[in-house]
Amino acid sequence: MPEVNRSSLAKLYPGFRTAGMWRNAREVNIHSLAHDGTEPVLLGTYLVKRTQSHVAELASNTYSQSSWNFVLTELRKCEINHKACIQYGRPWCPTRLLRLSMTDEGKLLMRLVSTDSSLDAPRYTTLSHMWGKNVTLQLTSKNLEELKRDIPAHIMPKKYLDAAVATWKLGVRHLWIDSLCIMQDSSADWEHESAAMDRTYRHGYCNIAACSAQLNTDGLFYSREPLLFQAGLTEYNGTYFTYQEANLNMFKDLDQEPLYKRGWVCQERLLCRRNISFTRQQIFFECAMELTCEVGKTAASFKWDSVRGLRYIGNATDLFSVRNMRKIDCVPAWLNVVQVYSAMDLTRPEDKLVAISGLARRLHTKLRKPYLAGLWKSHLCIGLAWEVVRSRDPEQTRDKPVRCKEFRAPNWSWASIDGEVAFPLNKFSSQVIRLCSFIEEIVGTNSWNEFGQIRYAKLEALGYPFPVRLLERDFPTNEALSMTSFTVDSVPGMKKGITVTLDTAKHLQSARTYALPLMYDRQGCLVCLLLEAITPSWGSYQRIGVLRGSISRRALKHSPADLDYLDLRGHWKTTNAKPSKALCRFLVSIMQRGDDMATLEPTDQYRRRINLI
Known part of the structure; x- marks a missing residue:
């Protein structure tokens, strides 16, 4: 197994021991000098010819302009080119939404509004998040009128504030968050709204996923080390290569995010037309036709036993796009959804069927x-x-x-x-x-x-x-x-x-x-x-x-x-x-x-x- 150029690797990984390159797969393993040279720094990377490299230059945090350029570009591509992601039928919106506005001083405001079915449905985003053990703010019959006037920023979890900022950045002025748009002390309201969960996510412009926010103090945006994602340059037998993280590893890691282990999020991720995942390392964009990330890579293949793989049922269309789905694919698709969903966590075990009822309702329209x-x-x-x-x-x-x-x-x-x-x-x-x-x-x-x-x-x-x-x-x-x-x-x-x-x-x-x-x-x-x-x-x-x-x-x-x-x-x-x-x-x-x-x-x-x- 030949070694690649040491000097070029040392620039990106100081103290590396060796990098081995397989003859066929051009795979590189980089090790540190620490612990007798056995500590892995970057395993399972691939060498790509320099002319084929399309790795993006990343900023030091996920709130940077380059990150937003990535998100907005992918949204535009999806709206223009992806027929499977187009919203068909009459516009619809949930019973309540959070309306966003901006003051002259640049302060973002938020208040709860009741929607009017007689008017045109506004464009809105949805939020997928982990509630956590200590829920500091939720809608009840006691604070309903108060939240309709104004929601003070200092009482809101950081992920809610960041979701509002992300919604505004996307050019959308309404946001739906379950804990603030469903009355948590009314079983009747909860049952009514949960029965419409499929339409809530299906009709949203996109879903914002707070993948790493496990606490109320966690948000959507994080600092990161760009060097871990940038391509290094090396030479082997007269040919220059870039080395970078393996193509599928980052997408595999996405499924291991804390949010995507939650049962309710399974149907939220499948029902929405577009899903933007905010992780600690980078941002992912997911729709019916593709899954891509800031680094510039696109996942080429999917397994049926992963949630994102279930989007590609029947001629590369997703589960929510039932109009494009063949009838014979319905039950096999459902059983695969159940297998993935059953391994996920639920805070309330009694929600086992409720948390997947939106998918069942959507599939029933076809079956x-x-x-x-x-x-x-x-x-x-x-x-x-x-x-x-x-x-x-x-x-x-x-x-x-x-x-x-x-x-x-x-x-x-x-x-x-x-x-x-x-x-x-x-x-x-x-x-x-x-x-x-x-x-x-x-x-x-x-x-x-x-x-x-x-x-x-x-x-x-x-x-x-x-x-x-x-x-x-x-x-x-x-x-x-x-x-x-x-x-x-x-x-x-x-x-x-x-x-x-x-x-x-x-x-x-x-x-x-x-x-x-x-x-x-x-x-x-x-x-x-x-x-x-x-x-x-x-x-x-x-x-x-x-x-x-x-x-x-x-x-x-x-x-x-x-x-x-x-x-x-x-x-x-x-x-x-x-x-x-x-x-x-x-x-x-x-x-x-x-x-x-x-x-x-x-x-x-x-x-x-x-x-x-």
């Missing part, structure tokens, strides 16, 4: 299917097969999934779990056979938001439940580990290799456990819900996990080629009204072996009616 406690009726089998994601670190207790203590969602919904969930079947491109149907769904929500908080829920299914007994094989009971070392007793034809994922560890020794087959694919994989009997005589069961195993072809006698199946991209294809006789015989045979369930009302020759609570 037009019933929404059931975080799932869609058209894809219930796929949605019900969610699995908890556990940390492999036995010392990591924060990521242990737990069931919510107070009711906020039924057990069959991912929203009943505090912790990250995944939808393994969402990644499949093969066709699957549906083995369970649903004849009645009852979900009660509040009057304002049909996609929000749930009061009660019930799901009635027709399927082939059979009793199972989980046998542990050298399985450590540490809850943080993946639960895969199980076999299922008394199930003929089921191969020994079975994956069992329990929602929580409390059901490890559950005696009354049943499996409800959901789907079966053409490779022989059977996916079942694991259920615990609550009142078998009434047919009531609750979900405790998921079971995945393989059925041998010998057990079925032949390949079940004449079954109903669901193309996971959204198309139902039916060649026969019922599952094949071979599969039915197999399911009935395992239902009859050791069946201690009370006789339930049969709906046909094979299936039984059960209630999931």
Whole structure:
């Protein structure tokens, strides 16, 4: 591995030890002389030919004119060139806004105003921020009239003041901040405004994200060291190169900002047309078509398991631009959103469904299917097969999934779990056979938001439940580990290799456990819900996990080629009204072996009616 020119690197990184350059990727690692030359200063950087370098010269703080030039330039480019970011339909604005004005002395003033739906909706920005533990200023019924007259600057958190300054710099005269535009002591007002959250962010000119402001004394603008972002010059074999931070590292770091770990911010970031992220190091601009930063780089590719990657669903359009989104992309997009969202933090666990209701409402305008406690009726089998994601670190207790203590969602919904969930079947491109149907769904929500908080829920299914007994094989009971070392007793034809994922560890020794087959694919994989009997005589069961195993072809006698199946991209294809006789015989045979369930009302020759609570 050849070394690059030392003298040029020393100008930018005094005391560096060495810089190694890979022959193919032209990657540079720079180390300091401190600690025997092992301390990394800059790792994973790239060498770029001098003529290709477009690294911007940065100022020493993010409030500089060069920073604002970057923001204004990106906004103009987006408004002129990006059709996916254009606001369609009738203008709209929230119930209340903060109106900005400037005195002759250059003092920025702010006051609360009620909007008039009969007038043209004003252009406004929105603010995404962390509330923190000590909220010093919020709208209540007691200070409503006072805030309509004037909001003194000395009582406002610095991030609010900076958001007002940023809004003014962008040429916008109205700002929406949740804590100052929603009455915090009125549940009725909160429910009404939260039900309109999708429109609040969708119709805003842009969203201002206070990414690093964790305290009331933190703002949007910070001092920084420009040298860390400027390109150095070096020569290798007669060719001059610039070296700079790796292209994707800075965008990866953006997702790790404190703000973007908050649950409410997930939908705020996806619903807004444009998002400006103010971090300690630099400013990022994000819209439906691109993500770029002050250094001058643009993220070229995105992963579906990141929030920004979800913007690029269906022909490079974002999630909020539903008019450009194909219907078959809706549910896969939603399940990816849920997986990202479930790993985020919520101050109030009861907000689990409310904090994502804006996205659900927006998606419903395209999908037009019933929404059931975080799932869609058209894809219930796929949605019900969610699995908890556990940390492999036995010392990591924060990521242990737990069931919510107070009711906020039924057990069959991912929203009943505090912790990250995944939808393994969402990644499949093969066709699957549906083995369970649903004849009645009852979900009660509040009057304002049909996609929000749930009061009660019930799901009635027709399927082939059979009793199972989980046998542990050298399985450590540490809850943080993946639960895969199980076999299922008394199930003929089921191969020994079975994956069992329990929602929580409390059901490890559950005696009354049943499996409800959901789907079966053409490779022989059977996916079942694991259920615990609550009142078998009434047919009531609750979900405790998921079971995945393989059925041998010998057990079925032949390949079940004449079954109903669901193309996971959204198309139902039916060649026969019922599952094949071979599969039915197999399911009935395992239902009859050791069946201690009370006789339930049969709906046909094979299936039984059960209630999931």
